[in-house]
Amino acid sequence: MIKNVSVIGAGTMGNGIAHVFAQHGHAVTLIDISTEQLEKAMATIKKNLGRQFEKGTIGEVQIQETLDNISTETDLAKGVSSAHWSWKRLPKMRQSN
Ligand SMILES: NC(=O)c1ccc[n+]([C@@H]2O[C@H](COP(=O)([O-])OP(=O)(O)OC[C@H]3O[C@@H](n4cnc5c(N)ncnc54)[C@H](O)[C@@H]3O)[C@@H](O)[C@H]2O)c1
DSSP states (O other), X not given: OOOEEEXXXXXXXXXXXXXXXHHTTOXXXXXXXXXXXXHHHHHHHHHHHHXXXXXXXXXXXXXXXXXXXXXXXXXXXXXXXXXXXXXXXXXXXXXXX
16 A cells, blocks of 8 residues: 655645645655755645635645645655655756757
């Protein structure tokens, strides 16, 4: 059974994927090379949870449970060490030739 999920890249795609998995009971490690990006991603997730609360689709307990399910990491090896499944959401690399 997939319980622990690692999401690599905390940008536009990564924060949304982490949010959905965490809201549905998975322990999510959100990984990025940038601490600032991880802070921005968590702020975005909190803002989006607040929107769901305002719409009445989730309660305060679910907000807290979702946030408690997410941890952040800048070290890739540590971040995926306990993952049952990982999802890479990184920028595409440019060809140099
Ligand atoms: N944004 C979309 O609507 C969308 C839709 C479909 C597919 N995609 C694809 O998904 C991927 C990610 O898109 P995005 O919009 O989330 O990009 P983004 O630029 O918002 O986020 C990418 C994140 O990856 C991080 N990163 C870069 N190299 C890393 C590394 N080695 N280890 C860990 N983190 C690293 C960056 O710091 C950044 O926070 C791209 O390949 C894009 O083409 C995006």
